[in-house]
Amino acid sequence: MTHTVMTGLENLKTNPPGYLKGKRLGLLANPASVDKTFTPSLEIINRLFPGQLTALFAPQHGFYAEKQDNMIESDHGIEPGLNIPVFSLYSETRIPTPQMFDKIDTLIVDIQDVGTRVYTFIYTISHCIEMAAKLKKTVVILDRPNPIGGLQVEGNILDPDYASFVGRFPIPMRHGLTVGEISQFFNREFDLGCDLKIIPMKGWKRSMYWQDTGLVWLPPSPNLPTPLSCMVYPGQVIFEGTNISEGRGTTLPFEQFGAPFLDTGAIGQIASKKIKGAFLRPINFEPTSGKWQQQVCRGFHIHITSRKEFRPYLASLLLMQLILKFHPDGFEFKLPPYEYEYELMPIDLILGSRDIREKITRMEDLTALETHWQEGVAQFIALSKNYYLYT
Numbered sequence: 001m002t003h004t005v006m007t008g009l010e011n012l013k014t015n016p017p018g019y020l021k022g023k024r025l026g027l028l029a030n031p032a033s034v035d036k037t038f039t040p041s042l043e044i045i046n047r048l049f050p051g052q053l054t055a056l057f058a059p060q061h062g063f064y065a066e067k068q069d070n071m072i073e074s075d076h077g078i079e080p081g082l083n084i085p086v087f088s089l090y091s092e093t094r095i096p097t098p099q100m101f102d103k104i105d106t107l108i109v110d111i112q113d114v115g116t117r118v119y120t121f122i123y124t125i126s127h128c129i130e131m132a133a134k135l136k137k138t139v140v141i142l143d144r145p146n147p148i149g150g151l152q153v154e155g156n157i158l159d160p161d162y163a164s165f166v167g168r169f170p171i172p173m174r175h176g177l178t179v180g181e182i183s184q185f186f187n188r189e190f191d192l193g194c195d196l197k198i199i200p201m202k203g204w205k206r207s208m209y210w211q212d213t214g215l216v217w218l219p220p221s222p223n224l225p226t227p228l229s230c231m232v233y234p235g236q237v238i239f240e241g242t243n244i245s246e247g248r249g250t251t252l253p254f255e256q257f258g259a260p261f262l263d264t265g266a267i268g269q270i271a272s273k274k275i276k277g278a279f280l281r282p283i284n285f286e287p288t289s290g291k292w293q294q295q296v297c298r299g300f301h302i303h304i305t306s307r308k309e310f311r312p313y314l315a316s317l318l319l320m321q322l323i324l325k326f327h328p329d330g331f332e333f334k335l336p337p338y339e340y341e342y343e344l345m346p347i348d349l350i351l352g353s354r355d356i357r358e359k360i361t362r363m364e365d366l367t368a369l370e371t372h373w374q375e376g377v378a379q380f381i382a383l384s385k386n387y388y389l390y391t
Helices: 008-014 041-048 121-134 179-189 227-241 264-274 312-326 346-351 355-361 367-387
Strands: 025-028 053-058 077-079 084-088 106-109 138-142 195-199 256-259 278-285 297-304
Touching: 008 041, 008 138, 008 195, 025 041, 025 121, 041 053, 106 121, 121 138, 121 179, 121 195, 138 179, 179 195, 179 367, 227 297, 227 312, 227 346, 256 278, 264 278, 264 297, 264 312, 312 355, 312 367, 346 355
Parallel strands: 025 053, 025 106, 053 084, 106 138, 138 195
Antiparallel strands: 077 084, 256 297, 278 297
16 A cells, blocks of 8 residues: 655755754755656745755755766755855765855755665764754755665675775664764764754655555665665665675666676576575676676566565675675675775675675675574664654
């Protein structure tokens, strides 16, 4: 059954809060920041509070989400309609400067997150929260759904030694929080100290995936084109730290993966017995950009058959280990840099741990990993429940 969820933006539109009147407003947004009629939050806020928008801010991929890949920076610019600055927070800096915030009293955040630790938007927001606290500014978050639900939490807690822009705080790979909830979590648990307000959704429940919300999916970044790509992303993103194509440069990024040297028969036979809730369909594909560009890759398309049973992170760790087992000479971990870290291995930053890479390469039984990280997950859930805004 499909419900209709009212996003924080819709809530703002229906009940504009008095505390925003007369304030100089900034807006952190991108093309997914729209209401149910596809009207951008920029237009809605300008209509509700005419003349108050004084600066715009853009996360990774740019204000118009045109930049494809990691470490492809977007420039600062001017928004032509309002003639106000657009500050890129994925440029020479990923942290807003005091000068950027000089122009505003309150920052409104309308960003669609995807529920995975390595997705950089939540850290852009956290840096904004931290800078706002230092400068005695307010941050208002217009909440949006976690597209992969609010019940399933999976993966190891990030080891602080491997903190980076793809993992600033010790949280699991799949965190189960909305953007408003995780922002409150960061603000309070890590003493960021911001005057932070959340404008909540209406009608969202923790059991909902995107497909249950009645909302139209707009890609928050170029390589998450569908709700299905978000559902496999907490696992498939690990292949960014390897020479295996994670499907960038194809029509099914993250849903398909492979390399020219893959033996899909041998890998598929074992993987199909170990991975629950998904069917791995052997395919050939040819990326138009990125890894193995214009070369035929053999690999798999992941079809989720039970979202309750499917564990995307564990599934992809198992697949990585099988590829390493059958192709020790072909498979490679990528070397730095990755997301502005020039020394640590990209795979360790993504996994938030060196230990897991070592277990994979030693061919240890990875199903034991779930038991190993369960204690950390249980502690995280107990803590994060304090920030739940929805049942």
